[in-house]
Amino acid sequence: MVRRTVDLRSDTVTKPSDVMRAAMAGAEVEDDVLGFDPTARKLEEEMTRMTGKEAALFVPSGTMGNLISVLVHCEVRGSEAILGDNSHIHIYENGGISTIGGVHAKTVKNNHDGTMDLALIRAAIRHPDEELYFPTTRLICLENTHANSGGRCISGEYTDQVGLIAKEHGLKLHIDGARIFNASAALGVPVQRLVQAADSVSICLSKGVGAPVGSVIVGSKSFISKARRLRKTLGGGMRQVGVLCAAALVGLRDHAGRLQDDHRRAKIFTEGLRQIKQLKVDAESVETNMIFFELKESLKSSPEVFCEILQEQGVLALPTSDTCVRVVLHHQISDSDVSYALGSIKRAVAQIAGEVDQ
Structure with a gap:
C-alpha cells in the first residue's frame, strides 16, 4: 500500500496553502478589464518594484505572457525573433509566435548552461540590406532559469552583454523569467539586477512562488499599454482577477524568500x-x-x-x-x-x- 504521495513532476503542482485560500476568499476585487481591481494593481505595483520596470500586467499564464511580449516587440508580421533552440518559447508554446503572430523564429544553439554564444547571436541578426529576402530581426529572447538545461541560472553580466548587442542593432530583449526568482535565490542577486538589460520580462507566479494561477509581464508603460490590448485580444482579460492575485501576493511574501x-x-x-x-x-x-x-x-x-x-x-x-x-x-x-x-x-x-x- 502506498504510504504517501511525493509529487516531483514540476513546481507547478503545488496546492494553495490555507493562508492563500483565506487571502483569496477575502480579496478586495473589482473589474480588472476596466482597470479597477485593487488587488491586481497591488500585485502589479509590487512586481514593478521588484524588477525595476515602469509597469506590469497580470496574465493567466507564462505562455500567454511570452506570446504577448513577443507580439508587442514584433508588431509587423514577418518579423524575426532570435531565441534558443532548446528554449521554452521555441519548444513548448505551440509555436504561438508564428501561428498567431506571424513571427519567424531564428534559433541559436543553447549551450549546456542555457546561454547562447554571443558571436552566434550576432551572426543571427539580419542586416538591413538583406530585408528584400529575409525576415527583419526585431527581438532577442533569453530564458532564466533555463529549464531544459536543468534549471541553470543566467547571470546579470551575460544578460547585459546580450542587451548591448540588442541595443547596438536597434533590437529589443525579452526574458522568459518563469523561474527568475530561483535564479535570484541561487545567484544571491536581486531580480532587478538580473533583468536590468531587458525591455520586457515574463515572470511565472505558479512555479516557485506557489500561486495556483498566473504570470506577470513587466516593461515600459508603452509596452504594457500595448500588452493590455493584446491580452484582451487573446482572451486573457479577466474580471475580478484579484482572487488570483491575492494568492500570488501571499506566495511572494511567504515562498519566494x-x-x-x-x-x-x-x-x-x-x-x-x-x-x-x-x-x-x-x-x-x-x-x-x-x-x-x-x-x-x-x-x-x-x-x-x-x-x-x-x-x-x-x-x-x-x-x-x-x-x-x-x-x-x-x-x-x-x-x-x-x-x-x-x-x-x-x-x-x-x-x-x-x-x-x-
Missing part, C-alpha cells in the same frame, strides 16, 4: 542519486530546484517504465527523453519527502535490476 530550501533539498537529492550506480546525474548542473538524471543502459529500462514503477510507490516524476527522468523540488516537498523519494528510486532500480538478472 525560501527558495534556497528547495535548492538545498535538490542538492541532497542529487547526492543521493549519485550513490545509485545504475543512474547518472551531473551534480554540477544542479543549481536550482530541477534535477535531470539518466538511466544507464545496463539498467535496461525506459524512463516511462521507471516512472510507472515509482508511481506505484507514490513518487511522481516525468520522463523527458529516451534515457532521462526529471524531478523538480518545490516548497511542499520536505526533507522527509526527499528521503522517501530516494528510497523509492533505490527500490525501483533494485526491482528492475532483479528482473534483468532473471
